[in-house]
Amino acid sequence: MTKINKQIIKTKANILKSIRDFFGKEGFLEIDTPTLVSSPDPSPFNEVFKIEGKNLYLTPSPEFNIKKLISLGLKNVYQITKAYRDWQENDPLHLNEFTILEWYRDNADYSDLMTDCENLLNHIIKNLIYQKRKIDLSPPWQRISCKEAFGKYAQVNLDEFFEIRNAQRICKNKGYQVNERNSWEELYHQIFLNEVEPKLPKEQPLILYDYPSPLAALSKIKDTDPRYTERFEFYIGGLEMGNGYSELTDWKEQEKRLKADLITRKEKGMKVFDYDHEFVNALKSGIPKTAGIAVGIDRLVMLFTDCADIHEVAPLSL
Amino acid sequence: MSTIDTSYIKKGLCIIFRDAPHIVVEKTFVSPGKGSAFYRTKLKNIKTGSVLEFTFKSGEKLEEAPVEVKEFQYSYSDGEELFFVDPRTYEQVTLKKEIVGDFFPLMKEQDAYQLYMLDGQTIALRPPLKVRLKVVKAEPGAKGNTVTGATKEVELETGYKVLVPLFIKEGDIVSVNVESGKYTERVTE
Numbered sequence: 001m002t003k004i005n006k007q008i009i010k011t012k013a014n015i016l017k018s019i020r021d022f023f024g025k026e027g028f029l030e031i032d033t034p035t036l037v038s039s040p041d042p043s044p045f046n047e048v049f050k051i052e053g054k055n056l057y058l059t060p061s062p063e064f065n066i067k068k069l070i071s072l073g074l075k076n077v078y079q080i081t082k083a084y085r086d087w088q089e090n091d092p093l094h095l096n097e098f099t100i101l102e103w104y105r106d107n108a109d110y111s112d113l114m115t116d117c118e119n120l121l122n123h124i125i126k127n128l129i130y131q132k133r134k135i136d137l138s139p140p141w142q143r144i145s146c147k148e149a150f151g152k153y154a155q156v157n158l159d160e161f162f163e164i165r166n167a168q169r170i171c172k173n174k175g176y177q178v179n180e181r182n183s184w185e186e187l188y189h190q191i192f193l194n195e196v197e198p199k200l201p202k203e204q205p206l207i208l209y210d211y212p213s214p215l216a217a218l219s220k221i222k223d224t225d226p227r228y229t230e231r232f233e234f235y236i237g238g239l240e241m242g243n244g245y246s247e248l249t250d251w252k253e254q255e256k257r258l259k260a261d262l263i264t265r266k267e268k269g270m271k272v273f274d275y276d277h278e279f280v281n282a283l284k285s286g287i288p289k290t291a292g293i294a295v296g297i298d299r300l301v302m303l304f305t306d307c308a309d310i311h312e313v314a315p316l317s318l
Numbered sequence: 319m320s321t322i323d324t325s326y327i328k329k330g331l332c333i334i335f336r337d338a339p340h341i342v343v344e345k346t347f348v349s350p351g352k353g354s355a356f357y358r359t360k361l362k363n364i365k366t367g368s369v370l371e372f373t374f375k376s377g378e379k380l381e382e383a384p385v386e387v388k389e390f391q392y393s394y395s396d397g398e399e400l401f402f403v404d405p406r407t408y409e410q411v412t413l414k415k416e417i418v419g420d421f422f423p424l425m426k427e428q429d430a431y432q433l434y435m436l437d438g439q440t441i442a443l444r445p446p447l448k449v450r451l452k453v454v455k456a457e458p459g460a461k462g463n464t465v466t467g468a469t470k471e472v473e474l475e476t477g478y479k480v481l482v483p484l485f486i487k488e489g490d491i492v493s494v495n496v497e498s499g500k501y502t503e504r505v506t507e
Contacts, residue, residue: 045353087349090347090498091348177378185353186353186354189350189354189356190356192350193358240350243351
C-alpha cells in the first residue's frame with residue numbers, strides 16, 4: 001500500500017471545518033441530499049455508475065436534489081457530499097469518487113458568487129505556494145471573459161466562432177485536425193486547451209466568465225447577449241477549482257436541455273435513463289432567482305498540500 | 319508506418335507531428351469541465367530536440383513516424399547510458415538512460431527490446447504494453463497492510479517495487495502495465 005500522508009488527512013479536515021465555519025457566519029444552512037438517485041444529471045461529458053440490477057445510479061452531482069429543496073422555499077443552502085463520475089481513463093485531476101461543495105445564494109447572480117469564492121478562499125488561507133509558485137489569494141481576483149481570453153491568447157474572435165463553419169475554418173487555419181464529426185464544443189476546447197488555458201496567469205487566482213451558450217450546462221443565458229451565458233470557472237495555480245452560474249430557472253428550457261443531453265448520450269453509446277421529472281416539476285413550481293456553484297474539495301486539498309496528482313490527496317480511493 | 323488513433327498514444331511512441339518525427343515524452347488524459355475527452359502530450363522533436371505541448375481531441379488520427387524498429391538485447395547500464403547488442407551481428411548500440419525514463423526500472427538485462435532507429439542512430443526505446451517479471455521478495459503469507467487489507471508490496475527481479483494482491487508469492491511471474499507501472503495479473507507458468 002502506498003504510504004498515507006497524515007498531513008493530507010488533517011488538511012482536508014481543516015478545510016472542511018473552515019468551509020462550515022464560513023457558511024455558518026454567512027447564515028447558510030447545511031443540507032444533505034441522497035447520492036443514490038434514479039435520474040442522474042445526463043450531461044454527456046460524465047459517465048455515471050449504475051448499481052447492478054437496479055435502476056439506481058451514484059449521483060455525479062447533488063445539483064438536481066439541492067434545487068428540489070430550494071423549490072420548497074429553503075434559501076441560502078450548501079452541501080458537502082460525495083459525487084461519482086466514471087472517467088474512462090486515469091488522469092491527475094479527476095477521481096471517480098470525489099468530495100464536492102455546492103452552495104446556492106438566494107436572490108443572487110454569478111457575480112455575487114465570484115465574491116463568495118474570493119471571501120471563502122481568503123477565510124481558509126491567504127497565501128500559498130503551489131508547485132513552486134507563490135499565490136496571493138487576496139481579492140479582487142482577476143476576471144476575464146471567455147471572449148477576452150480567446151482574443152488575447154488565441155487571436156480568435158469568439159463572436160465569429162459560433163457558426164460551426166467558421167469554427168472549422170479557424171481551427172483548420174491554425175493547423176488542427178478537423179472533420180465533419182467534430183462537435184462545436186470539441187473545436188472550442190481544442191483551442192482553449194492548446195492556446196488559452198496554458199497562458200492564463202497562475203500567480204493569482206483567475207475568474208473566467210461568460211461562457212459560450214453551447215457550454216451553458218444549467219446556467220442562465222445572458223439577457224444582453226444570448227450567445228453567452230452567466231457561467232464562470234475559477235482557477236488557482238492553473239487548477240480549475242469550481243464552476244458556478246446564475247441558475248437556469250426556466251423549466252421549459254431546462255427540460256429541453258435534459259432531453260437533448262439524453263439524445264447525445266444515446267448517440268455516444270453512454271448509459272441512458274429517464275430524465276429527472278421531479279427536478280423539472282420543482283422548477284415548474286417556481287424557483288427564486290438563485291446562483292449556485294460547485295467546488296472540488298479534493299482540488300483544494302491538492303492546492304494546500306502542494307500535490308500535482310489528485311490521487312495523492314485521496315488515500316484509499318480506488 | 320501506420321495510422322493510429324489517439325487512444326494508442328503512449329510515452330515513447332514516435333509519431334509524425336507537423337511533418338517532423340516526435341517522441342511522445344508525456345501523455346495525460348484531459349477532460350475539461352463540461353467538455354469532451356482530450357489527450358495532453360509533450361512531444362520531443364527527434365531531430366532538433368525541442369519539446370512542445372499539444373492537446374489532441376480524442377479520436378484524432380496520427381501517423382507513426384517512419385523510423386526503423388530493430389530488436390536488440392539489453393546488456394547493462396553504466397548509470398548514464400544503456401548498452402544493447404544486436405544478437406545476430408553483435409553490433410553494440412547505446413541509448414541515454416534519460417530517454418528510457420520511467421521504463422528503466424522495468425528493464426531486465428539479457429531481455430530483448432525494440433529500439434527506434436533513424437539514419438542508423440538509435441533514438442528511443444519502443445516500450446512494450448506490459449512486461450513480465452519474477453517476484454524476488456515478498457512477505458510470506460502476508461496479511462498485507464491492515465489498512466487496505468488487499469495489497470502488499472513486493473520486489474521484482476529488476477528491483478522494481480509494486481503493489482500486488484496478497485496471493486502473490488516469491489517466484490511468481492507477474493505482469494506489470496508499463497504505462498501505469500501497476501500490477502495487472504499473475505502469469506501462470
